[in-house]
Amino acid sequence: xxxxxxxxxxxxxxxxxxxxxxxxxxxxxxxxxxxxxxxxxxxxxxxxxxxxxxxxxxxxxxxxxxxxxxxxxxxxxxxxxxxxxxxxxxxxxxxxxxxxxxxxxxxxxxxxxxxxxxxxxxxxxxxxxxxxxxxxxxxxxxxxxxxxxxxxxxx
Amino acid sequence: xxxxxxxxxxxxxxxxxxxxxxxxxxxxxxxxxxxxxxxxxxxxxxxxxxxxxxxxxxxxxxxxxxxxxxxxxxxxxxxxxxxxxxxxxxxxxxxxxxxxxxxxxxxxxxxxxxxxxxxxxxxxxxxxxxxxxxxxxxxxxxxxxxxxxxxxxxxxxxxxxxxxxxxxxxxxxxxxxxxxxxxxxxxxxxxxxxxxxxxxxxxxxxxxxxxxxxxxxxxxxxxxxxxxxxxxxxxxxxxxxxxxxxxxxxxxxxxxxxxxxxxxxxxxxxxxxxxxxxxxxxxxxxxxxxxxxxxxxxxxxxxxxxxxxxxxxxxxxxxxxxxxxxxxxxxxxxxxxxxxxxxxxxxxxxxxxxxxxxxxxxxxxxxxxxxxxxxxxxxxxxxxxxxxxxxxxxxxxxxxxxxxxxxxxxxxxxxxxxxxxxxxxxxxxxxxxxxxxxxxxxxxxxxxxxxxxxxxxxxxxxxxxxxxxxxxxxxxxxxxxxxxxxxxxxxxxxxxxxxxxxxxxxxxxxxxxxxxxxxxxxxxxxxxxxxxxxxxxxxxxxxxxxxxxxxxxxxxxxxxxxxxxxxxxxxxxxxxxxxxxxxxxxxxxxxxxxxxxxxxxxxxxxxxxxxxxxxxxxxxxxxxxxxxxxxxxxxxxxxxxxxxxxxxxxxxxxxxxxxxxxxxxxxxxxxxxxxxxxxxxxxxxxxxxxxxxxxxxxxxxxxxxxxxxxxxxxxxxxxxxxxxxxxx
Ligand code: FES
Ligand code: FES
Numbered sequence: 001x002x003x004x005x006x007x008x009x010x011x012x013x014x015x016x017x018x019x020x021x022x023x024x025x026x027x028x029x030x031x032x033x034x035x036x037x038x039x040x041x042x043x044x045x046x047x048x049x050x051x052x053x054x055x056x057x058x059x060x061x062x063x064x065x066x067x068x069x070x071x072x073x074x075x076x077x078x079x080x081x082x083x084x085x086x087x088x089x090x091x092x093x094x095x096x097x098x099x100x101x102x103x104x105x106x107x108x109x110x111x112x113x114x115x116x117x118x119x120x121x122x123x124x125x126x127x128x129x130x131x132x133x134x135x136x137x138x139x140x141x142x143x144x145x146x147x148x149x150x151x152x153x154x155x
Numbered sequence: 156x157x158x159x160x161x162x163x164x165x166x167x168x169x170x171x172x173x174x175x176x177x178x179x180x181x182x183x184x185x186x187x188x189x190x191x192x193x194x195x196x197x198x199x200x201x202x203x204x205x206x207x208x209x210x211x212x213x214x215x216x217x218x219x220x221x222x223x224x225x226x227x228x229x230x231x232x233x234x235x236x237x238x239x240x241x242x243x244x245x246x247x248x249x250x251x252x253x254x255x256x257x258x259x260x261x262x263x264x265x266x267x268x269x270x271x272x273x274x275x276x277x278x279x280x281x282x283x284x285x286x287x288x289x290x291x292x293x294x295x296x297x298x299x300x301x302x303x304x305x306x307x308x309x310x311x312x313x314x315x316x317x318x319x320x321x322x323x324x325x326x327x328x329x330x331x332x333x334x335x336x337x338x339x340x341x342x343x344x345x346x347x348x349x350x351x352x353x354x355x356x357x358x359x360x361x362x363x364x365x366x367x368x369x370x371x372x373x374x375x376x377x378x379x380x381x382x383x384x385x386x387x388x389x390x391x392x393x394x395x396x397x398x399x400x401x402x403x404x405x406x407x408x409x410x411x412x413x414x415x416x417x418x419x420x421x422x423x424x425x426x427x428x429x430x431x432x433x434x435x436x437x438x439x440x441x442x443x444x445x446x447x448x449x450x451x452x453x454x455x456x457x458x459x460x461x462x463x464x465x466x467x468x469x470x471x472x473x474x475x476x477x478x479x480x481x482x483x484x485x486x487x488x489x490x491x492x493x494x495x496x497x498x499x500x501x502x503x504x505x506x507x508x509x510x511x512x513x514x515x516x517x518x519x520x521x522x523x524x525x526x527x528x529x530x531x532x533x534x535x536x537x538x539x540x541x542x543x544x545x546x547x548x549x550x551x552x553x554x555x556x557x558x559x560x561x562x563x564x565x566x567x568x569x570x571x572x573x574x575x576x577x578x579x580x581x582x583x584x585x586x587x588x589x590x591x592x593x594x595x596x597x598x599x600x601x602x603x604x605x606x607x608x609x610x611x612x613x614x615x616x617x618x619x620x621x622x623x624x625x626x627x628x629x630x631x632x633x634x635x636x637x638x639x640x641x642x643x644x645x646x647x648x649x650x651x652x653x654x655x656x657x658x659x660x661x662x663x664x665x666x667x668x669x670x671x672x673x674x675x676x677x678x679x680x681x682x683x684x685x686x687x688x689x690x691x692x693x694x695x696x697x698x699x700x701x702x703x704x705x706x707x708x709x710x711x712x713x714x715x716x717x718x719x720x721x722x723x724x725x726x727x728x729x730x731x732x733x734x735x736x737x738x739x740x741x742x743x744x745x746x747x748x749x750x751x752x753x754x755x756x757x758x759x760x761x762x763x764x765x766x767x768x769x770x771x772x773x774x775x776x777x778x779x780x781x782x783x784x785x786x787x788x789x790x791x792x793x794x795x796x797x798x799x800x801x802x803x804x805x806x807x808x809x810x811x812x813x814x815x816x817x818x819x820x821x822x823x824x825x826x827x828x829x830x831x832x833x834x835x836x837x838x839x840x841x842x843x844x845x846x847x848x849x850x851x852x853x854x855x856x857x858x859x860x861x862x863x864x865x866x867x868x869x870x871x872x873x874x875x876x877x878x879x880x881x882x883x
Binding site for chain 1: 157158160161162163164165166167168169170171173174175176325326327328329330375376377378379380410411412623624625626776777779780782783784785786787788809810811815817818819820821823824
């Protein structure tokens with residue numbers, strides 16, 4: 001067992017973990033944060049997406065000791081109000097991919113400049129969804145971007 | 156109305172079975188067969204595991220018969236003497252942690268003396284490979300109408316074709332999982348599932364318990380697509396057996412690799428068409444053969460075969476039809492329910508065949524379809540006279556307009572001449588999908604549903620229909636609220652729990668909104684009558700009446716109920732396979748535009764239009780989402796998803812090498828609905844869940860043929876296959 005200290009959803013956290021333990025298991029099993037899901041366990045599906053120092057990452061591929069001293073944010077930290085456009089556009093069906101989708105989607109909303117070099121569909125390609133066919137997700141992000149731009153225009 | 160539980164899902168607050176804490180639980184794992192077929196010589200448990208506190212269960216621990224109750228009693232819960240497919244469950248273990256259980260299971264060795272396996276369903280089995288009857292045929296069916304041989308002999312043109320489709324893995328994003336525990340005398344199972352009462356009947360039988368000692372509760376379920384129709388019964392029995400043996404709660408959760416290797420998949424199929432035509436292209440006779448790979452056990456194959464065959468002649472008129480079908484037993488994982496249930500396979504064949512015919516006789520593919528599409532008053536292959544008032548020509552026209560079919564075709568000629576390596580093409584598919592159970596299935600099911608009027612004036616829908624992502628909760632709330640003129644907030648939907656909700660049938664066959672939705676309407680009417688109100692009553696009046704009723708009848712339950720009634724005029728004969736196969740059909744035309752890269756041999760869908768008539772659309776966002784999701788699953792099946800078989804086992808049972816579409820692999824799916832309310836469906840709806848799986852594959856294949864001039868007939872069209880065709 002090793003001790004790892006990091007910032008979790010804004011609070012300093014210290015946890016004892018197995019040497020090779022995955023961040024995904026630490027969050028789910030030791031820290032009672034089940035919002036992060038395991039869809040494949042091998043970095044393909046994005047259901048386990050979390051932010052590490054603000055960047056989306058697959059928690060199933062990260063050994064927990066690697067987040068020592070870093071900031072980790074999970075779906076539990078998201079502001080529900082910002083998810084409304086995704087809700088309205090049908091971005092979720094069964095919900096299994098959804099926490100990961102929500103994190104990646106809000107990350108894009110936070111960095112709209114990414115769209116100068118990448119398409120929305122490229123940016124979302126790390127999050128597999130078997131239910132929606134992606135339209136609802138893409139439209140939801142687009143809607144969020146539009147609403148955000150309108151708000152910023154007003155401020 | 157927005158998805159009822161949408162925000163809960165977006166914020167990660169929806170808890171699936173693996174997310175729910177279970178006090179003092181042990182973790183289960185499954186020991187599986189390494190061989191496709193053989194006799195189990197020994198199950199070797201290493202010495203250090205014996206007596207280590209590990210809980211072990213094998214077939215001898217079963218109180219009841221060793222079969223999963225479905226259609227035929229042939230699917231063992233735990234293999235006893237023999238195994239019939241790789242990854243067949245042989246033994247169960249439970250340990251203090253998930254990792255310890257998996258480690259132990261990996262150390263237990265099943266020693267199998269191999270026997271000759273039947274691995275190719277298209278080949279006649281050799282004597283040594285025969286394991287079922289004298290020919291390995293699991294089920295055989297025939298549909299016949301008119302004088303097929305005479306009509307074929309007299310037809311001026313006969314076009315033949317063979318088509319093949321591969322297996323498909325469901326890849327619901329949440330793998331299979333169950334928790335089980337004992338509550339006094341009662342075995343409780345809680346987990347990811349589509350059909351609580353299927354699980355209940357499998358459990359009572361396997362555990363030899365009366366229904367009152369078994370309780371099945373659905374947890375939030377992360378996708379099903381049919382994959383959680385049959386298989387959860389096995390997982391539930393396994394978890395329950397461990398819980399009984401250990402006398403402790405059990406969690407049995409599959410990881411992705413185990414789920415993909417061991418669970419049921421879409422049936423591979425081989426289909427042959429012989430079609431008699433007039434010079435102009437009118438279909439005069441159909442002779443169709445359908446062969447499915449059933450896999451190691453019967454599961455639901457007979458029903459999949461039947462649905463596949465009923466759809467095999469497509470949405471076209473023809474007086475002389477013969478469809479022969481069989482499902483073959485092979486030593487691979489059992490194939491089971493998957494969205495579409497046999498129809499995607501046969502509709503792929505007929506709709507690809509229509510383009511093959513068009514090319515061969517020199518008729519435009521659109522004209523060929525227009526000439527043959529069913530009009531009201533004409534009959535399907537089973538002799539069902541279609542008379543629903545839907546304008547099928549209009550469905551086709553709308554799809555052509557939206558996709559700018561004719562314009563695109565001429566544009567592609569220019570595009571292809573200009574580009575050295577890129578080829579574009581456009582293709583279409585016209586199809587239909589029967590909603591609800593086949594034939595007399597709904598009548599036999601006798602679904603029962605209740606709505607409870609509560610003391611606080613709210614109303615709770617008590618139904619066994621599950622929310623698995625398709626939107627049951629939202630639609631049910633909407634239907635009940637509309638019917639009773641209440642705010643949606645006044646409606647509760649009970650979690651499916653066999654101790655609380657009556658059996659209104661499984662959540663399958665696109666039947667939930669259409670069949671069960673209608674039951675909700677009628678149960679709501681019944682509730683209103685029970686408190687002395689008529690249909691004109693407002694929501695406020697109803698709520699006041701509910702409160703008053705409860706004041707007069709303290710501690711009593713107030714239920715409005717409805718039992719399924721077959722729409723009038725539906726006749727079906729299971730012996731001859733003649734009659735009204737479904738009470739309603741959805742009608743559709745899908746158009747795919749593809750771009751083929753001749754350097755990489757990849758085909759990409761660059762535009763997709765899906766037009767359908769599905770009765771009344773109850774919730775535009777949800778309905779569109781169902782279609783888009785189904786279409787993308789269909790695109791995956793057509794172009795990307797290939798199960799690679801090794802000795803009857805799926806070799807690529809990982810998302811790394813079994814490729815499903817990402818957002819970047821597919822275009823925006825453009826959806827349009829034509830509405831023709833169906834009087835016997837909930838709020839006028841027909842089923843839509845499965846329909847969108849039927850159209851993408853043939854439309855895409857026809858588009859690839861148009862783009863490249865090759866004639867693809869085997870699905871999936873992965874680059875290797877396309878390369879062979881182009882280089883030929
Ligand atoms: S679980 Fe981590 S990417 Fe799939
Ligand atoms: S909503 Fe089910 S996988 Fe995305």
